[in-house]
Every structure is written in C-alpha cells, then in structure tokens.
Amino acid sequence: MPLPTIEWEGNIEGRVRLIDQTLLPAEIKYIYCEDLKSIWRAIKTLMVRGAPAIGIAAVTGVLLGIKDIRTDDTEAFFKELKNVTNYLGSSRPTAVNLFWGLSRMERVAWENRDKPVHTIKEILLREAINVQNEDKSICRQIGENGAKFIKDGDGVLTHCNAGGLATADYGTALAVMFKAKENGKKFKVYADETRPLLQGARLTTWELMHAGIDVTLICDNMAAHVMKLGKIQCVIVGADRIAANGDAANKIGTYGVSILAKEHGIPFYVAAPVSTFDLNITSGDEIPIEERSSEEVTCGFGKRTAPEGVKVFNPAFDVTPAKNITAIITEKGVIEKPSTENVQKILGK
Numbered sequence: 415m416p417l418p419t420i421e422w423e424g425n426i427e428g429r430v431r432l433i434d435q436t437l438l439p440a441e442i443k444y445i446y447c448e449d450l451k452s453i454w455r456a457i458k459t460l461m462v463r464g465a466p467a468i469g470i471a472a473v474t475g476v477l478l479g480i481k482d483i484r485t486d487d488t489e490a491f492f493k494e495l496k497n498v499t500n501y502l503g504s505s506r507p508t509a510v511n512l513f514w515g516l517s518r519m520e521r522v523a524w525e526n527r528d529k530p531v532h533t534i535k536e537i538l539l540r541e542a543i544n545v546q547n548e549d550k551s552i553c554r555q556i557g558e559n560g561a562k563f564i565k566d567g568d569g570v571l572t573h574c575n576a577g578g579l580a581t582a583d584y585g586t587a588l589a590v591m592f593k594a595k596e597n598g599k600k601f602k603v604y605a606d607e608t609r610p611l612l613q614g615a616r617l618t619t620w621e622l623m624h625a626g627i628d629v630t631l632i633c634d635n636m637a638a639h640v641m642k643l644g645k646i647q648c649v650i651v652g653a654d655r656i657a658a659n660g661d662a663a664n665k666i667g668t669y670g671v672s673i674l675a676k677e678h679g680i681p682f683y684v685a686a687p688v689s690t691f692d693l694n695i696t697s698g699d700e701i702p703i704e705e706r707s708s709e710e711v712t713c714g715f716g717k718r719t720a721p722e723g724v725k726v727f728n729p730a731f732d733v734t735p736a737k738n739i740t741a742i743i744t745e746k747g748v749i750e751k752p753s754t755e756n757v758q759k760i761l762g763k
C-alpha cells in the first residue's frame with residue numbers, strides 16, 4: 415500500500431501531516447503543519463511538491479488558515495478567506511493545481527455564504543478531504559488509462575518525480591508504471607536524476623525500487639545516448655500546468671527530453687489529471703515559469719560546486735509544445751495528438 419504523501423488529520427481544529435520530501439531517500443519523516451506559515455514554507459521549500467500534492471496542500475492549507483478566523487460575521491470571514499488564499503497562492507507560481515485547489519475552496523465557501531461561519535468551515539473541511547480522496551482514485555484511473563502504452567520488454571524513460579510523492583499517494587506518470595507492473599508487464603525504467611533538486615535520483619528511484627520495478631538512474635545528460643543505444647521505447651512524464659492547446663509545463667529538462675524523443679522516433683507521453691489543465695490560457699507561452707535560488711545550483715544539498723557569486727539562471731520548469739507530445743493520459747481518457755480541439759474533445763465531456 416503506498417504511503418500517504420499529505421493528508422488532513424483531525425477535525426476543523428486539526429493539522430496537515432506530510433512526508434518531508436527534502437529528507438528522502440535518507441529518511442522517511444512525517445512532519446505536521448499546524449498554521450498557515452508552515453504549510454506555505456513546506457510548499458516553497460518542496461517538503462511537499464508535485465502538482466496534485468500541491469493542490470492538496472492548497473486545500474488543507476485553507477483549513478489551517480480559517481482555523482484562526484474567529485468571527486461569526488460572514489463578510490469578515492470572506493475577507494479573511496481571501497487573505498488566506500492570496501497568501502497560499504504566493505508560494506509557487508507554476509503548478510496550476512495550487513490555484514485550482516484555492517479556487518475550489520473559495521467557490522464552495524461562496525456557494526454556502528448564506529450559512530453560519532462555523533457551518534461553512536465544516537463544509538470546507540469535507541471539501542478538502544474530498545480533494546484528497548478524489549486524487550487517489552483519479553491517479554489510479556490515470557494508471558488504468560495509460561498502462562497500455564508500456565509494452566512487455568520496454569525501456570521507459572521518466573524525468574523528475576511524478577509518483578505517489580507528487581500526489582495523494584499513487585502518482586501520475588508512475589501510476590502508469592505501477593499499473594503496467596500490476597498487469598504483469600516486464601519493463602525497465604530509466605530515471606533522469608533531474609538536476610538541480612534531484613527528484614528523479616532521490617524520489618523516483620526510491621518509489622520504483624519499493625514497488626519492485628526495475629529502475630536505472632542516469633544523469634540528465636545521458637538521456638540522448640541511452641536513447642541512441644535503443645534502450646528507450648517510450649517516455650512518460652508528469653506535468654504542472656497544461657494549456658488549452660496541450661502545451662505542457664513540467665520540470666526543467668522535460669522539453670529537451672521531448673526533442674530527443676522526437677529525434678529518435680520514441681513516443682512521448684504526459685500523464686496528468688484534468689485539474690492540471692489551465693483552459694484559461696491558450697498556449698504554453700502564458701505559463702508562469704518559477705525561478706528558484708542560485709544556491710540550489712551552486713550548493714545543492716550543502717556541497718558548493720561553483721564559485722561564490724557566480725551568476726545563475728535557475729528556471730524550475732520548461733514547456734513542451736503539444737507537437738512534441740504523442741498523447742496526454744488523463745483520468746477522463748487519452749488525448750492523442752494534443753491540440754486545442756483534441757483537448758476539448760476529452761475535457762469537454
């Protein structure tokens with residue numbers, strides 16, 4: 415049974431329990447966030463990370479924020495709620511699931527604005543738990559819909575971590591692999607280490623080894639050679655925000671992998687829930703790309719690997735154009751040859 419990545423614990427006065435992913439793979443440690451600042455920091459520092467998991471951090475973060483709203487005045491409550499969602503929304507800009515979760519809580523609260531504040535709080539508690547539970551079934555459905563793309567004997571390359579640690583518990587890209595294994599498929603996974611924060615080396619290999627799936631760690635700059643050696647038959651990655659035309663933002667380096675896959679005639683799949691689509695933007699050009707600290711590159715995990723004061727550019731994501739994506743695997747179905755029209759065909763249902 416996969417470990418729960420992040421979940422609400424208790425009643426409306428409860429707290430968030432989450433695995434501190436910055437300590438993996440050396441240590442599995444659950445930490446508790448009991449106030450807004452601590453969940454904001456957990457998102458910012460990638461203690462909790464991955465678009466769907468950030469969506470759960472958003473909805474449970476709202477619960478932490480409203481715990482301290484001690485008014486029975488509805489107008490004052492909604493003013494405070496807006497402050498809570500604005501604050502949580504300032505943690506990281508790219509994964510749309512953060513904003514999707516915050517909007518969902520605001521919508522549900524507003525739909526119940528005629529009720530007493532204490533009732534609205536209870537309704538929001540149930541909504542946050544719904545989001546957690548929905549994610550578990552959505553990820554399993556993604557696995558069901560995507561498992562057919564992994565054939566017996568395949569080499570599968572993945573980038574970053576789109577596993578259970580990036581969701582409530584089961585993953586998106588890795589859900590496809592978990593399901594293919596469950597269906598008896600024999601395949602090998604090649605995991606890019608994924609600099610600078612090494613989600614692939616630290617998290618993906620850890621998850622796949624625990625699941626008994628054959629995984630080989632490679633440096634990011636080895637992907638082309640591994641493909642040229644004929645070891646890869648498909649690429650499966652996650653996503654953080656997908657535009658209406660199918661352009662997909664994912665961890666930095668994904669765009670390059672898509673170009674390599676195209677060059678070698680290898681199918682490139684994105685696995686993501688519908689909540690990762692941002693239909694308010696027409697193309698990937700509009701996706702905000704998070705830039706992170708230079709220390710992540712020059713002092714990764716405490717070891718200085720570049721001169722003090724060197725200039726650093728550290729974008730945490732890039733955008734893969736829809737034309738490089740063979741299909742997007744969602745819980746509602748598979749979007750072959752992603753385009754505005756084909757996205758709408760699946761999401762419009």
Ligand SMILES: CSC[C@H]1O[C@H](OP(=O)(O)O)[C@H](O)[C@@H]1O
Pocket residue numbers: 460463464465466573574575576577580581585586587613651652653654663664665666730
């Ligand atoms: C299933 S979404 C996982 C997605 O999120 C990761 O980014 P980060 O580790 O910075 O949160 C990466 O882009 C993964 O593909």
